[in-house]
Amino acid sequence: xSKHQACGRxxxxxxxxxxAPGQKFTCGACGAVVTAGAAPAARPAPAPAAPSxxxxxxxxxxxxxxxxxxPQYVPVERHAVAAxxxxxxxxxxxxxxxxxxxxxxxxxxSRRHRDERGGRPAKRGLSTGALFGIAGGFLVLTVGAxxxxxxxxxxxxxxxGGAAVATNPSGPGGAGSTGPxxxxxxxxxxxxxxxxxxxxGGAGATGMGAPASPSGADSLAAVEGEWKxxxxxxxxxxxxxxxxxKALGPAGAEPAKRVAREMLExxxxxxxxxxxxxxxxxxxxxxxEEISFRKYPFVRAVEEAHAQRWFExxxxxxxxxxxxxxxxxxxxxxxxxxxxxxxxxxxREIDRDEYLKKYxxxxxxxxxxxxxxxxxxxxDEEDFIKLSKPERSKKMAELEKKKEGYRRILxxxxxxxxxxxxxxxxxxxxxxxLKPLMDEFGGRPDYPASKKSFRDGCPLIVWxxxxxxxxSEYHEKVKKDPINPGIAGYFSPATGWVYLYDEDNGxxxxxxxxxxxxxxxxxxHWFQRQMNEWVQARVPQSFFGExxxxxxxxxxxxxxxxxxxxxxxxxxxxxxxxxxxALAKMYQKMPTFPVKDLVSFEGYDxxxxxxxxxxxxxxxxxxxxxxxxxxxxxLVYFMNEYQGHKYQxxxxxxxxxxxxxxxxxxxxxxxxxxxxxxxxSEEDWKRLDKEFQGYYLGTLxxxxxxxxxxxxxxxxxxxxxxxxxxxxxxxPVKKAEEPIKK
Numbered sequence: 001x002s003k004h005q006a007c008g009r010x011x012x013x014x015x016x017x018x019x020a021p022g023q024k025f026t027c028g029a030c031g032a033v034v035t036a037g038a039a040p041a042a043r044p045a046p047a048p049a050a051p052s053x054x055x056x057x058x059x060x061x062x063x064x065x066x067x068x069x070x071p072q073y074v075p076v077e078r079h080a081v082a083a084x085x086x087x088x089x090x091x092x093x094x095x096x097x098x099x100x101x102x103x104x105x106x107x108x109x110s111r112r113h114r115d116e117r118g119g120r121p122a123k124r125g126l127s128t129g130a131l132f133g134i135a136g137g138f139l140v141l142t143v144g145a146x147x148x149x150x151x152x153x154x155x156x157x158x159x160x161g162g163a164a165v166a167t168n169p170s171g172p173g174g175a176g177s178t179g180p181x182x183x184x185x186x187x188x189x190x191x192x193x194x195x196x197x198x199x200x201g202g203a204g205a206t207g208m209g210a211p212a213s214p215s216g217a218d219s220l221a222a223v224e225g226e227w228k229x230x231x232x233x234x235x236x237x238x239x240x241x242x243x244x245x246k247a248l249g250p251a252g253a254e255p256a257k258r259v260a261r262e263m264l265e266x267x268x269x270x271x272x273x274x275x276x277x278x279x280x281x282x283x284x285x286x287x288x289e290e291i292s293f294r295k296y297p298f299v300r301a302v303e304e305a306h307a308q309r310w311f312e313x314x315x316x317x318x319x320x321x322x323x324x325x326x327x328x329x330x331x332x333x334x335x336x337x338x339x340x341x342x343x344x345x346x347x348r349e350i351d352r353d354e355y356l357k358k359y360x361x362x363x364x365x366x367x368x369x370x371x372x373x374x375x376x377x378x379x380d381e382e383d384f385i386k387l388s389k390p391e392r393s394k395k396m397a398e399l400e401k402k403k404e405g406y407r408r409i410l411x412x413x414x415x416x417x418x419x420x421x422x423x424x425x426x427x428x429x430x431x432x433x434l435k436p437l438m439d440e441f442g443g444r445p446d447y448p449a450s451k452k453s454f455r456d457g458c459p460l461i462v463w464x465x466x467x468x469x470x471x472s473e474y475h476e477k478v479k480k481d482p483i484n485p486g487i488a489g490y491f492s493p494a495t496g497w498v499y500l501y502d503e504d505n506g507x508x509x510x511x512x513x514x515x516x517x518x519x520x521x522x523x524x525h526w527f528q529r530q531m532n533e534w535v536q537a538r539v540p541q542s543f544f545g546e547x548x549x550x551x552x553x554x555x556x557x558x559x560x561x562x563x564x565x566x567x568x569x570x571x572x573x574x575x576x577x578x579x580x581x582a583l584a585k586m587y588q589k590m591p592t593f594p595v596k597d598l599v600s601f602e603g604y605d606x607x608x609x610x611x612x613x614x615x616x617x618x619x620x621x622x623x624x625x626x627x628x629x630x631x632x633x634x635l636v637y638f639m640n641e642y643q644g645h646k647y648q649x650x651x652x653x654x655x656x657x658x659x660x661x662x663x664x665x666x667x668x669x670x671x672x673x674x675x676x677x678x679x680x681s682e683e684d685w686k687r688l689d690k691e692f693q694g695y696y697l698g699t700l701x702x703x704x705x706x707x708x709x710x711x712x713x714x715x716x717x718x719x720x721x722x723x724x725x726x727x728x729x730x731x732p733v734k735k736a737e738e739p740i741k742k
Contacts (some may be wrong), residue, residue, distance in 0.1 A: 366413070528660070569633050573705060
């Protein structure tokens with residue numbers, strides 16, 4: 001164990017564990033004689049205060065014997081001479097004569113006596129300026145000699161690599177040796193060629209705590225031998241031997257890497273020198289502070305890379321850098337793009353949803369929409385945290401791999417929903433004074449401060465399950481709210497979100513239509529709230545809600561995903577024709593709802609009750625809810641298209657009233673329909689009903705379905721498809737994309 005002792009003159013520290021008590025050695029910093037084991041001598045008194053008059057600059061004379069910089073390093077070869085001179089009882093005067101101290105004092109008395117008798121005056125001492133000149137010159141010589149000796153010493157050093165810091169004139173190494181066995185005094189592991197821990201503050205070290213430079217005379221065998229003698233290397237020793245092995249060239253390359261690997265395992269897993277020697281790359285980036293919601297794959301990748309810090313795999317490092325670049329772009333968009341920031345806020349809403357936050361989902365930003373897609377797979381955060389880091393990384397990679405199959409579906413939805421929003425605003429925005437939902441404060445900055453909401457805009461959220469099984473499991477096992485198996489999707493006024501399941505390339509027309517249908521419900525809801533200071537009114541199910549959604553949801557779609565809003569709902573027309581033909585075979589009349597009753601229904605239960613009271617026999621075999629949907633769509637289509645748009649202005653007035661639905665109104669739909677269509681008597685109701693029934697059972701039921709247009713293409717039938725960046729919101733569709741020309 002090392003034991004340190006300070007020099008009594010300059011305070012330099014030396015390891016004296018290898019010296020016998022009482023053994024003397026010379027301080028390599030100032031030349032003072034130090035006795036091992038002796039009590040620390042009192043430090044010299046501080047120099048007197050500077051004189052009031054200026055001191056002349058020291059001369060450059062080479063005969064100077066002192067220096068204003070304090071004690072200087074004494075070259076090794078002068079240590080023995082200095083020590084002998086310090087201990088010799090007799091001294092020589094400047095002419096070489098030998099004398100004693102008492103003779104010298106007597107000589108001074110004799111000279112004084114001659115002066116008193118008028119003899120030759122005594123010589124005066126040198127002036128202060130001369131002394132400083134001599135001192136300056138001596139300093140120059142001393143420093144020059146020191147540099148020469150250090151250079152010579154460097155060549156003489158043993159394999160330990162330690163710099164000489166003190167001599168031990170009487171030790172086992174002989175006069176002028178550098179500690180026992182030639183090892184440097186101040187190194188903690190004595191013995192020939194052994195490199196130990198540097199003494200704290202030791203004079204002459206190659207840097208505070210830094211290892212000595214490897215000797216140019218090192219050989220692989222010598223370095224290997226020294227390394228094997230060190231049982232418990234310190235970090236400094238690891239670094240020293242990495243450097244020494246590396247200096248040997250190709251022969252030392254592999255041993256240097258071996259030492260580096262051992263250091264990372266045993267001493268410091270983040271040592272920069274070891275990692276760089278092994279060719280590892282350091283990941284110094286972290287998630288930008290602008291990002292608060294962190295459950296994006298690229299943000300998680302940056303977090304993991306930051307925690308890992310060093311990468312052996314160049315490909316892994318490059319992927320981490322790409323993730324960081326994406327995170328930077330995301331952070332910049334959050335800071336500068338208000339719409340983007342609002343959509344990011346929608347991700348936080350999902351993270352707060354107690355039922356959906358555990359799902360393994362992917363999402364895409366699309367203008368006003370955040371569209372999400374998931375299977376039935378869920379992640380329990382508590383169980384996830386319990387996994388080891390490798391297991392967690394593997395699981396995350398598996399989950400991300402599954403999401404790759406969602407991207408084409410999300411890309412298609414990102415085309416459908418923004419086109420719906422754009423068409424809705426084109427038709428009714430100006431007529432009904434609608435404001436863009438993604439404008440500041442949801443388009444209503446004019447509301448008082450107490451009524452303002454959605455500072456960055458009001459995003460629209462759509463959640464799509466991968467299939468009907470996942471959709472049903474969500475309601476039955478997660479939400480604990482079983483759903484009718486006949487429901488293929490719905491809009492929830494409670495959350496303002498759309499919930500659907502994917503038809504998986506089944507009935508593509510039904511798939512596309514139901515997306516637009518439920519999206520129309522969502523737009524009705526949010527524009528109603530926008531019109532009413534964001535208050536949510538209780539709007540019962542009515543012919544308008546379902547009929548208008550079926551009318552807007554009747555679309556065709558090209559291969560390049562342009563949507564055309566035709567209004568003719570092929571699935572509803574097929575249901576109408578099938579029911580009419582089946583009843584005709586039984587000589588039964590097609591059951592219908594009179595217009596006055598149809599517009600008065602509030603809720604599905606009222607539809608079923610009315611049918612039970614008015615339909616008879618085989619008519620009861622027809623599902624009244626299916627016919628309610630069919631006839632509601634037909635009435636809205638009639639109001640927009642009958643006889644050259646005869647009732648279209650009345651419909652827009654009715655729509656405007658429905659979008660201004662008050663909070664606690666009763667029979668509101670019926671009253672606003674009657675006002676818009678100017679129905680003041682029973683005769684007016686009968687006249688309208690006659691017009692409608694003839695158009696419904698005659699013109700629409702007999703329509704050639706081929707005239708509607710082609711059914712939507714299969715999902716994979718998409719010329720020119722390119723996987724979109726899920727974080728780049730599309731602009732609202734303003735004009736159709738051009739088809740890809742072959």
